[in-house]
Amino acid sequence: xxxxxxxxxxxxxxxxxxxxxxxxxxxxxxxxxxxxxxxxxxxxxxxxxxxxxxxxxxxxxxxxxxxxxxxxxxxxxxxxxxxxxxxxxxxxxxxxxxxxxxxxxxxxxxxxxxxxxxxxxxxxxxxxxxxxxxxxxxxxxxxxxxxxxxxxxxxxxxxxxxxxxxxxxxxxxxxxxxxxxxxxxxxxxxxxxxxxxxxxxxxxxxx
Numbered sequence: 333x334x335x336x337x338x339x340x341x342x343x344x345x346x347x348x349x350x351x352x353x354x355x356x357x358x359x360x361x362x363x364x365x366x367x368x369x370x371x372x373x374x375x376x377x378x379x380x381x382x383x384x385x386x387x388x389x390x391x392x393x394x395x396x397x398x399x400x401x402x403x404x405x406x407x408x409x410x411x412x413x414x415x416x417x418x419x420x421x422x423x424x425x426x427x428x429x430x431x432x433x434x435x436x437x438x439x440x441x442x443x444x445x446x447x448x449x450x451x452x453x454x455x456x457x458x459x460x461x462x463x464x465x466x467x468x469x470x471x472x473x474x475x476x477x478x479x480x481x482x483x484x485x486x487x488x489x490x491x492x493x494x495x496x497x498x499x500x501x502x503x504x505x506x507x508x509x510x511x512x513x514x515x516x517x518x519x520x521x522x523x524x525x526x527x528x529x530x531x532x533x534x535x536x537x538x539x
Contacts, residue, residue, distance in 0.1 A: 378398045445464065510529070
């Protein structure tokens with residue numbers, strides 16, 4: 333069944349404006365791979381298990397959207413608004429999330445390995461059991477993020493802000509944390525083999 337995306341987005345905009353003629357976008361399981369959705373308004377849309385591989389979502393508004401189990405490998409999410417989204421179990425392998433805002437989002441068991449998260453906002457985000465292997469998180473905001481049992485091997489967290497973050501039992505082997513802010517973080521039972529803490533702030537951190 334062919335998707336009339338312009339019509340769906342039009343009705344969704346009306347729904348967001350509380351217009352009775354509007355309808356929430358339900359794109360669950362839809363194939364939107366390589367689609368151009370730059371600056372699209374998909375606030376609170378249902379995109380669960382949608383195929384968004386290599387899709388252009390630069391500066392898209394996905395606030396509060398349901399992206400549980402979505403396929404977002406290699407997607408362009410530069411400066412996208414992903415606050416309070418459900419990305420549980422989503423595949424974001426190699427996605428470009430430069431400057432994206434994922435504050436207070438749910439990313440349990442999500443795959444962000446190899447993703448570009450430079451200067452991304454991840455404050456208050458739940459990343460329990462998430463995969464961030466080889467991800468670039470330089471200058472990312474991870475204040476109060478929950479990274480318990482997360483796989484963060486060989487990631488770049490240079491100058492990242494991890495103050496108050498939960499890193500209990502996280503795997504940080506070979507990870508660069510140079511000049512990072514780790515004040516009041518919980519690093520108990522974390523694996524830190526060959527991790528680089530040069531110049532990092534560890535004041536009040538639990539180890």
